[in-house]
Amino acid sequence: TWTDLAGHPLVVIQRRGTSLVDERRTDYSYDGLGRLVRQIDPNHGETWTIY
Secondary structure, eight states: OEEOTTOOEEEEOOOBTTBOSOTTOOOOEEOTTSOEEEEOOTTTTOOOOOO
């Protein structure tokens, strides 16, 4: 499991072609390897599908 600098779990969201998986979301970030990630919200148990 990847984590951010604060130790929060991350889910990798990979690009499909030149578009983001969901361009409407604004809470993207990149991990140290340049992969697009979304932090999981532990309060809501949110998870994202890995493409």
